[in-house]
Amino acid sequence: MLAKMDPPKGLAALEAAWDARPTRRTFLIGAAAAAGGLVVGLRPLDAARASETAAASPANPLIGYIRITPDNRVTVLSSQFDMGQGVYHGIATLVVEELEADWSQVDVQGAAGDVTLYGNILWGGTAQGTGGSTSMATSWERYRKAGAAARAMLVAAAAEAWDVPGDQISVAAGVLSHPDGRRASFGDMAGRAAEMAPPQDPPLKARGQWSQIGNEALRRFDSAGKTNGSHRFTIDVALPGMLTAVVAHPPRFGARVASFDAGGALAVKGVTDVVQIPRGVAVVAESTWAALKGREALSVAWDESEAETRGSREILDTYHRLASEPPKAIARAEGDAAGALASSAQTLEASYEFPYLAHAALEPMNAIAAMSEAGELEVWGGHQIPTLYQYIAAQIAELPPERVRLHVMTTGGSFGRRAVADGDVVAEAVAVAKAIGWRAPVKVQWTREDDMAGGRYRPAYVHRLRAGLDEEGNLVAWENHIVGQSILAGTPFEAAMVQNGIDYTSVEGASNLPYAVPNLSVGLTSTDVGVPVLWWRAVGSTHTAFAVEAFIDELAAAAGKDPYAFRMAMLADHPRHRAVLQTAAEKAGWAEPLPEGRHRGLALHESFGSVVAHVVELAMEGGAPVIHRVVAAVECGTVVNPDVVRAQIEGGTAFGLGAIMAEELTLEAGRVQETNYDAYTPLRIDQAPAVEVHIVPSDARPSGVGEPGLPSIGPAVANAIAAATGRRVRQLPIRKALDV
Amino acid sequence: MAYQIRLNGETRALDVAGDTPLLWAIRETAGLTGTKFGCGIAQCGACTVHADGAPTRSCQMTVADAEGVEITTIEGVSGPIAETLAQVWAEMDVPQCGYCQSGQLMAAVALLAESPTPSDADIDAALWGNLCRCATYQRIRAGVHEAARRLEA
Numbered sequence: 001m002l003a004k005m006d007p008p009k010g011l012a013a014l015e016a017a018w019d020a021r022p023t024r025r026t027f028l029i030g031a032a033a034a035a036g037g038l039v040v041g042l043r044p045l046d047a048a049r050a051s052e053t054a055a056a057s058p059a060n061p062l063i064g065y066i067r068i069t070p071d072n073r074v075t076v077l078s079s080q081f082d083m084g085q086g087v088y089h090g091i092a093t094l095v096v097e098e099l100e101a102d103w104s105q106v107d108v109q110g111a112a113g114d115v116t117l118y119g120n121i122l123w124g125g126t127a128q129g130t131g132g133s134t135s136m137a138t139s140w141e142r143y144r145k146a147g148a149a150a151r152a153m154l155v156a157a158a159a160e161a162w163d164v165p166g167d168q169i170s171v172a173a174g175v176l177s178h179p180d181g182r183r184a185s186f187g188d189m190a191g192r193a194a195e196m197a198p199p200q201d202p203p204l205k206a207r208g209q210w211s212q213i214g215n216e217a218l219r220r221f222d223s224a225g226k227t228n229g230s231h232r233f234t235i236d237v238a239l240p241g242m243l244t245a246v247v248a249h250p251p252r253f254g255a256r257v258a259s260f261d262a263g264g265a266l267a268v269k270g271v272t273d274v275v276q277i278p279r280g281v282a283v284v285a286e287s288t289w290a291a292l293k294g295r296e297a298l299s300v301a302w303d304e305s306e307a308e309t310r311g312s313r314e315i316l317d318t319y320h321r322l323a324s325e326p327p328k329a330i331a332r333a334e335g336d337a338a339g340a341l342a343s344s345a346q347t348l349e350a351s352y353e354f355p356y357l358a359h360a361a362l363e364p365m366n367a368i369a370a371m372s373e374a375g376e377l378e379v380w381g382g383h384q385i386p387t388l389y390q391y392i393a394a395q396i397a398e399l400p401p402e403r404v405r406l407h408v409m410t411t412g413g414s415f416g417r418r419a420v421a422d423g424d425v426v427a428e429a430v431a432v433a434k435a436i437g438w439r440a441p442v443k444v445q446w447t448r449e450d451d452m453a454g455g456r457y458r459p460a461y462v463h464r465l466r467a468g469l470d471e472e473g474n475l476v477a478w479e480n481h482i483v484g485q486s487i488l489a490g491t492p493f494e495a496a497m498v499q500n501g502i503d504y505t506s507v508e509g510a511s512n513l514p515y516a517v518p519n520l521s522v523g524l525t526s527t528d529v530g531v532p533v534l535w536w537r538a539v540g541s542t543h544t545a546f547a548v549e550a551f552i553d554e555l556a557a558a559a560g561k562d563p564y565a566f567r568m569a570m571l572a573d574h575p576r577h578r579a580v581l582q583t584a585a586e587k588a589g590w591a592e593p594l595p596e597g598r599h600r601g602l603a604l605h606e607s608f609g610s611v612v613a614h615v616v617e618l619a620m621e622g623g624a625p626v627i628h629r630v631v632a633a634v635e636c637g638t639v640v641n642p643d644v645v646r647a648q649i650e651g652g653t654a655f656g657l658g659a660i661m662a663e664e665l666t667l668e669a670g671r672v673q674e675t676n677y678d679a680y681t682p683l684r685i686d687q688a689p690a691v692e693v694h695i696v697p698s699d700a701r702p703s704g705v706g707e708p709g710l711p712s713i714g715p716a717v718a719n720a721i722a723a724a725t726g727r728r729v730r731q732l733p734i735r736k737a738l739d740v
Numbered sequence: 741m742a743y744q745i746r747l748n749g750e751t752r753a754l755d756v757a758g759d760t761p762l763l764w765a766i767r768e769t770a771g772l773t774g775t776k777f778g779c780g781i782a783q784c785g786a787c788t789v790h791a792d793g794a795p796t797r798s799c800q801m802t803v804a805d806a807e808g809v810e811i812t813t814i815e816g817v818s819g820p821i822a823e824t825l826a827q828v829w830a831e832m833d834v835p836q837c838g839y840c841q842s843g844q845l846m847a848a849v850a851l852l853a854e855s856p857t858p859s860d861a862d863i864d865a866a867l868w869g870n871l872c873r874c875a876t877y878q879r880i881r882a883g884v885h886e887a888a889r890r891l892e893a
């Protein structure tokens with residue numbers, strides 16, 4: 001279910017990825033030119049149009065989506081990239097449901113290269129990509145229809161082979177059978193089925209006939225390889241003769257190579273080449289260890305004349321100052337917020353500060369490029385936006401795009417990090433392979449330090465909020481001013497995509513405030529800072545949810561009202577929000593008394609078409625919050641895989657909790673300070689709560705679950721801390737705010 | 741020069757520089773890629789192997805130091821504890837991206853070998869060093885408890 005007012009996040013995300021900072025002009029404009037035509041055509045589609053578009057594209061399922069081979073294997077070709085969120089399993093579930101395959105014969109592979117087959121329907125269908133928690137929504141009709149069409153073709157093949165009417169043939173668990181006793185596997189009929197005409201509009205099962213979709217007992221098909229070490233990630237790809245490269249990147253964002261001395265590096269045994277590429281100097285070697293030692297022995301002089309030299313404290317101080325000035329652009333205005341504030345019985349004001357955050361996915365960034373003897377470029381990686389990467393690789397390699405073949409690997413996390421429209425590490429791999437004359441396949445492997453210092457952070461933000469209550473404690477005025485970097489700014493698409501100065505990714509979650517407030521103003525001031533930024537799991541909602549829900553809680557307290565009742569009273573027009581909040585509160589026993597020393601907080605947020613609420617129960621020990629219970633409720637439309645939904649809400653909650661408790665990426669004089677997990681500290685097991693997930697049933701089309709688990713956990717914790725201590729957390733991370 | 745390394749019960753001659761971290765020699769020279777690189781500084785546990793049965797960060801041990809030590813990786817770990825954990829992991833859908841899970845399992849195998857009925861605090865202590873960025877911790881914890889229950893039965 002996609003709320004009407006939401007533009008597709010994937011589109012915004014795609015546009016936002018254009019990181020055409022002037023300091024890196026040469027390379028990036030090249031990349032932009034290569035891909036520009038593709039992106040400009042993107043248009044938002046609402047859910048209804050999305051399903052029409054999907055229905056109107058009857059591709060042959062046995063070519064594009066499902067490969068059935070004589071050995072009776074069924075390979076689903078996934079348009080969506082699996083970074084751990086379970087989308088391969090989700091798409092396979094849709095196919096198995098309609099195809100009536102047996103799970104033991106099913107595998108999933110990443111597909112790329114044909115936008116008519118794999119374009120993200122939620123992005124307008126003109127680019128393939130994974131983002132904005134759209135994977136199930138874009139796949140919902142596409143892969144069920146593919147499964148149904150493939151089954152119809154198998155039936156037609158068996159009917160022809162057996163010379164019987166098709167409607168006498170039944171299909172179950174990968175077997176075609178006729179009442180006379182004849183049976184055939186899918187593999188037996190694979191060849192003949194491929195000759196059959198694909199049905200134009202195969203009927204889909206009704207909800208009541210589903211055996212896979214919504215099945216509680218189903219488990220992910222891909223766990224075995226992830227428990228015995230056999231699952232292959234990009235880092236595990238080894239090609240004959242492959243060399244490994246590490247890249248010396250600039251010490252500050254925006255610096256460039258002035259000169260370098262390769263002598264020391266080349267003296268290291270195993271180092272084969274030292275080459276300059278647009279973003280630094282690459283040391284190429286026969287092994288990763290030799291490349292790393294070579295890079296240590298390399299000396300590079302950097303031209304830092306255009307580099308960003310500010311520290312993050314300085315940047316945030318500037319934001320605080322800007323936040324108290326009028327916003328540069330208004331995202332939403334209703335009534336007369338300023339007038340209502342002036343005449344309110346009671347006014348409150350608060351500022352919230354959010355640091356830069358790193359994705360810090362466990363598999364450091366990497367990609368592999370290899371030129372075949374036939375002159376075809378193959379690129380392996382976590383291709384989160386294949387359409388762009390294909391064009392970018394082609395442009396660097398000076399090949400037509402159809403001579404580039406992408407291998408979409410699953411990766412050890414991403415959280416948005418592998419969706420970078422300048423190609424990032426993918427472009428590096430191609431550039432290095434080209435620089436050594438396409439002599440050998442090249443894997444570019446970043447270290448943790450490269451990854452952490454590589455930019456593309458969740459932007460730092462400051463929110464300033466002011467609100468007014470009338471004499472009865474009703475919320476009558478709301479002003480929210482957001483200050484921070486635009487993810488879209490400085491890109492070739494800024495003019496088309498930033499409407500009236502509003503980058504939607506900066507204000508999502510704030511401008512669509514669900515609470516009924518008669519006088520409201522949400523404004524944005526986008527800043528010009530040379531730190532590369534990117535969407536980070538849940539994007540704008542990572543900060544807007546915190547500011548909004550922490551402030552609403554503060555207002556409830558000022559009004560002398562229960563935080564739950566205060567919210568519910570303002571949600572008359574939002575039945576989904578009400579149902580979710582009510583479920584979370586009931587399951588958590590919101591109205592019930594707590595043991596001595598325990599305190600609760602709640603928060604509610606809609607993102608990516610789904611609504612989530614959290615209730616947290618905690619105690620303060622030695623000045624630090626110790627979380628005892630977390631209850632989450634989620635409404636995400638039709639549930640394809642209940643256990644995957646639970647896993648995503650559990651993981652999203654814990655990911656968000658870790659971030660608000662202790663994550664912060666800081667810069668001193670433009671240099672990144674936290675370059676490994678000793679200083680940048682994601683959640684560890686001792687801090688991880690058991691999250692109880694309750695799914696609110698819905699018949700709507702599936703919406704996202706990869707991101708929506710994050711936004712409301714932070715404010716729920718902050719609100720519980722306030723309930724315990726009276727102290728409002730206004731600066732993240734909490735560890736820093738509470739000095740614990 | 742080639743170092744003679746005992747790897748999953750076999751002796752392998754690994755021709756690498758002596759200062760090469762065992763992690764890279766296992767992955768690139770021996771070709772066993774189940775052991776992962778996450779940080780290189782003993783902070784994430786993705787590279788965990790068993791060295792004479794003890795969970796060890798292979799990014800911190802050089803090949804030269806690994807000579808004479810019985811090294812076991814996720815590909816070679818066996819026995820009822822390892823098998824039960826792997827089975828429980830799949831039944832409980834523990835992995836998300838899966839990248840950390842080799843290390844989680846190697847640490848969990850060592851934990852259950854040492855303490856067959858671990859408390860939550862034991863689990864925290866044994867697995868604290870194994871980062872999971874997908875934050876699958878609650879299922880990891882439940883999985884260790886469940887495997888312990890099954891092994892006891």
Ligand code: FES
Binds near residue numbers: 780782787
């Ligand atoms: S790679 Fe060895 S602990 Fe992280």
Ligand code: FES
Binds near residue numbers: 836837875
């Ligand atoms: S499952 Fe992804 S890092 Fe643990």
